[in-house]
Amino acid sequence: xxxxxxxxxxxxxxxxxxxxxxxxxxxxxxxxxxxxxxxxxxxxxxxxxxxxxxxxxxxxxxxxxxxxxxxxxxxxxxxxxxxxxxxxxxxxxxxxxxxxxxxxxxxxxxxxxxxxxxxxxxxxxxxxxxxxxxxxxxxxxxxxxxxxxxxxxxxxxxxxxxxxxxxxxxxxxxxxxxxxxxxxxxxxxxxxxxxxxxxxxxxxxxxxxxxxxxxxxxxxxxxxxxxxxxxxxxxxxxxxxxxxxxxxxx
Amino acid sequence: xxxxxxxxxxxxxxxxxxxxxxxxxxxxxxxxxxxxxxxxxxxxxxxxxxxxxxxxxxxxxxxxxxxxxxxxxxxxxxxxxxxxxxxxxxxxxxxxxxxxxxxxxxxxxxxxxxxxxxxxxxxxxxxxxxxxxxxxxxxxxxxxxxxxxxxxxxxxxxxxxxxxxxxxxxxxxxxxxxxxxxxxxxxxxxxxxxxxxxxxxxxxxxxxxxxxxxxxxxxxxxxxxxxxxxxxxxxxxxxxxxxxxxxxxxxxxxxxxxxxxxxxxxxxxxxxxxxxxxxxxxxxxxxxxxxxxxxxxxxxxxxxxxxxx
Ligand SMILES: Cc1cc2nc3c(=O)[nH]c(=O)nc-3n(C[C@H](O)[C@H](O)[C@H](O)COP(=O)(O)OP(=O)(O)OC[C@H]3O[C@@H](n4cnc5c(N)ncnc54)[C@H](O)[C@@H]3O)c2cc1C
Ligand SMILES: Nc1ncnc2c1ncn2[C@@H]1O[C@H](COP(=O)(O)O)[C@@H](O)[C@H]1O
Numbered sequence: 001x002x003x004x005x006x007x008x009x010x011x012x013x014x015x016x017x018x019x020x021x022x023x024x025x026x027x028x029x030x031x032x033x034x035x036x037x038x039x040x041x042x043x044x045x046x047x048x049x050x051x052x053x054x055x056x057x058x059x060x061x062x063x064x065x066x067x068x069x070x071x072x073x074x075x076x077x078x079x080x081x082x083x084x085x086x087x088x089x090x091x092x093x094x095x096x097x098x099x100x101x102x103x104x105x106x107x108x109x110x111x112x113x114x115x116x117x118x119x120x121x122x123x124x125x126x127x128x129x130x131x132x133x134x135x136x137x138x139x140x141x142x143x144x145x146x147x148x149x150x151x152x153x154x155x156x157x158x159x160x161x162x163x164x165x166x167x168x169x170x171x172x173x174x175x176x177x178x179x180x181x182x183x184x185x186x187x188x189x190x191x192x193x194x195x196x197x198x199x200x201x202x203x204x205x206x207x208x209x210x211x212x213x214x215x216x217x218x219x220x221x222x223x224x225x226x227x228x229x230x231x232x233x234x235x236x237x238x239x240x241x242x243x244x245x246x247x248x249x250x
Numbered sequence: 251x252x253x254x255x256x257x258x259x260x261x262x263x264x265x266x267x268x269x270x271x272x273x274x275x276x277x278x279x280x281x282x283x284x285x286x287x288x289x290x291x292x293x294x295x296x297x298x299x300x301x302x303x304x305x306x307x308x309x310x311x312x313x314x315x316x317x318x319x320x321x322x323x324x325x326x327x328x329x330x331x332x333x334x335x336x337x338x339x340x341x342x343x344x345x346x347x348x349x350x351x352x353x354x355x356x357x358x359x360x361x362x363x364x365x366x367x368x369x370x371x372x373x374x375x376x377x378x379x380x381x382x383x384x385x386x387x388x389x390x391x392x393x394x395x396x397x398x399x400x401x402x403x404x405x406x407x408x409x410x411x412x413x414x415x416x417x418x419x420x421x422x423x424x425x426x427x428x429x430x431x432x433x434x435x436x437x438x439x440x441x442x443x444x445x446x447x448x449x450x451x452x453x454x455x456x457x458x459x460x461x462x463x464x465x466x467x468x469x470x471x472x473x474x475x476x477x478x479x480x481x482x483x484x485x486x487x488x489x490x491x492x493x494x495x496x497x498x499x500x501x502x503x504x505x506x507x508x509x510x511x512x513x514x515x516x517x518x519x520x521x522x523x524x525x526x527x528x529x530x531x532x533x534x535x536x537x538x539x540x541x542x543x544x545x546x547x548x549x550x551x552x553x554x555x556x557x558x559x
Contacts, residue, residue, distance in 0.1 A: 013514070017378045017381045017382060019382050026377075026381075026382050095359050096359070097353070097354060097357075097359045119495075120495065122378070122379065122494070123377065123378055125362065125376065125377055125378070125494065126360075126362050127346050127362055128350035128360055128362060130350075131320065131346075131347065131348075131349075131350035132353065132354035133354075134320075134351060135350070135351035135353075136354050136355075139425070140321055140423075140426040141320055141321065141347070141426075142426075143320070143343075143346070143347045144343060144347075146488065156429060160488045160489075161344070162344070162442075162489060162497070163260070163433040163434060164431065164432050164433040164434045164487060164488070164489050165431070165433075165488065166431045166432075167428075167429040167431070167432075168319075168426055168427065168428060168429060169426070169427045170426055170427075171425040171426075174425070179495070180478065180495060181481075181482065181488065214357070214359065216359055217359050217387060217390075218386060218388070219385075219386055220372070220385040220386060221384070222377075222382050222383070222384050222385070223382070223383050223385070224381070224383070225381065225382070225383055228520065228525075228541075231541040231543060232542060232543070233542075233544070233545065234542050234543065234544050237544070237546075237554045237555050237558060240544050240555070241555070241558055241559070244524070244526070244542070247524055247541075249446070249502050249503040249523070249524045250470060250503065250559070
C-alpha cells in the first residue's frame with residue numbers, strides 16, 4: 001500500500017505571533033518556520049506503517065511556494081521515500097478548499113491506499129482539508145485519530161471526540177487526520193538528513209494537475225485579541241477567597 | 251436568505267451547543283430551520299420544536315443515522331442545502347468532522363470557529379491559537395460556518411412553535427462502520443457550558459494527585475478540565491483537554507492548578523470572565539492572564555481552599 005502524506009509549512013509552534021501594524025495580516029518576516037506539528041505526526045504514523053510492513057511507500061506532498069521544499073526535506077529525513085512539491089505563487093490565496101482540490105487531483109494520479117493528514121494547521125486553525133479531500137474523493141474519513149490499525153478489510157481508527165473515544169472501521173482507500181496523541185515523532189539525526197538529500201522531490205502545479213483551485217474567503221483584516229485587564233497577586237488562600245467573594249463568582 | 255442549523259443530539263438529548271448556534275443564527279437575517287439527524291430522536295424533536303426562532307424542524311430519523319457518521323450525514327446536508335444561504339453547526343468534534351466535508355461537496359469554502367457575525371457575509375474568527383483575530387468575507391452562494399459555542403449566548407429552550415417536517419431521503423454510509431465508543435460518563439456539569447471550571451496540569455504530578463482537582467470541583471459544582479500535559483501523562487481522559495486543540499471554555503470562573511499557561515492552553519480559556527491561577531513558579535505565563543494569582547504549592551493551597559469553602 002502507498003501512503004500519501006500532505007504536509008504544511010507553518011510558523012513554529014513556539015513563536016509568539018504579532019499582528020502587523022496595518023492590520024493586513026500577521027507578521028511572518030524572519031520568524032522560524034517548521035512543519036505543522038500535526039503533519040509531523042502524520043509522517044511518523046506513515047513511516048511506522050511502512051516499517052511494520054503494512055505499507056510499502058510513503059510519499060510526502062506540500063502545496064505552496066518554493067520554501068515548502070524545506071519541510072518536504074524534513075519529511076524525507078523522517079523516512080518518507082519521496083516527495084512532491086505542488087508549486088503555487090508566493091501570493092496565491094488558496095483556502096482549504098483550493099488545497100483539497102489540488103490534493104484530490106494528485107490522489108487520482110498517485111492512487112494511494114491511504115491519505116494521512118494533520119487534523120489542523122496551527123496557523124489558520126482551519127481543521128478542514130482532510131474532511132474536504134475525503135468529500136471530493138468520496139472516500140471514508142477518520143478524523144482526529146489517536147490510534148490506528150490496519151486490518152483485513154481496511155483500517156480501524158480510534159478518534160478523539162468531545163464525549164471520549166470512538167472507534168471506526170474504514171474501507172480503503174481512506175482519508176485519516178491525526179490528533180496529538182497518535183504518536184511522538186522521531187528525532188531526526190544528521191545521517192537521516194544526509195540520506196534525505198538523495199531522495200527525489202518531484203515538481204508539479206495546478207495547471208499540470210488540471211485544476212483551477214478555489215480561492216479562500218477574503219481576509220479583510222487581522223487584529224490582536226482583546227487584551228485581558230491586568231490581574232493581581234494574592235498573598236494567601238484567605239485573600240483569594242475574599243476576592244472571589246467580592247467578585248461574586250463563588 | 252434562510253439559515254439551516256444542524257443540531258447535535260445524542261440519544262434524544264439536544265446538545266447545549268445547539269442553543270448557542272441558534273444564538274449565532276439569530277444574528278443573520280431571515281428565517282431559520284433546524285435539522286435533527288439520528289435514530290429514535292423523538293425526545294430531541296420535542297425539545298427542538300419549542301426553540302425560539304426556529305421555523306421548521308427537519309427530521310431525518312433512521313437506523314442509518316444512528317452513528318452520526320460524516321460520510322452519509324454530509325450527503326444528507328448537501329441534499330437539503332438548496333434554498334439555504336447559510337449552513338451552521340457547532341465547532342464541536344462532530345461539527346468539525348461533518349461541515350468541511352459538506353462544504354467541499356457543495357464546492358464552497360467553510361469558515362471555521364466563527365466568534366462574531368459582522369454581516370451575512372462577514373465573520374470574525376481566531377487564528378494562530380487565538381493570538382490574532384481575522385475578519386473574513388465570503389462570496390460563496392451558501393456560507394458554511396462552524397460556530398464557537400462560547401462566543402454566542404444560548405437561546406432560551408422554550409417559547410417557539412416550529413413545524414416538524416420529516417425528510418424522505420435515507421442515505422447509507424457504505425465505507426464507514428462504527429465499531430465502538432468509549433464515552434465518559436460524568437455527573438459533573440459539562441465542560442464547555444459549565445459556570446465554573448477547575449483545570450489541572452502536569453503540576454498535579456499523578457492520577458492520584460489529580461483527585462485534588464475533582465475535590466475542589468465538587469465543592470464548587472464545577473466541571474473539570476486539564477492541560478494537554480495532564481492528558482498525555484494519563485492523569486485524565488482526552489475529553490477534558492482545554493486549548494487550541496481541545497475544548498474551548500469561557501466560564502464565569504476558571505481555576506488553573508499547576509498549569510504553566512502555554513499559548514496552546516490559553517487559546518482554550520482566556521475568554522473566561524475570572525481566571526484564578528495557583529502555581530509555585532512566580533514566572534509561569536498563566537499569571538499573565540490571571541485576575542487572581544497565588545504563588546504557592548498547590549498541594550498545600552488547594553486543601554486549605556477546600557477546607558475554607
Ligand atoms: C500543536 C500543539 C497543540 C497543543 N494543544 C494544546 C491544548 O489544546 N491544550 C493544552 O493544554 N496544551 C496544548 N499543547 C501543549 C502546550 O504547549 C504545553 O506543553 C502544555 O499546555 C503544558 O501543560 P502543563 O501546563 O500542564 O505542563 P507544564 O508546562 O509542565 O507546567 C506545569 C506547571 O505546574 C507547576 N507546578 C508543578 N508542581 C507544582 C506544585 N506542587 N504546586 C504548584 N504548581 C506546580 C509548574 O510550575 C508548571 O508551571 C499543544 C502543543 C502543541 C505543539
Ligand atoms: N498547503 C498545504 N499543503 C499540503 N498539505 C496541507 C496544506 N494545507 C493543509 N494541509 C493538510 O491539511 C491538514 C489540515 O489543515 P487545515 O485544514 O488547514 O487546518 C494539515 O495538517 C495538512 O496535513
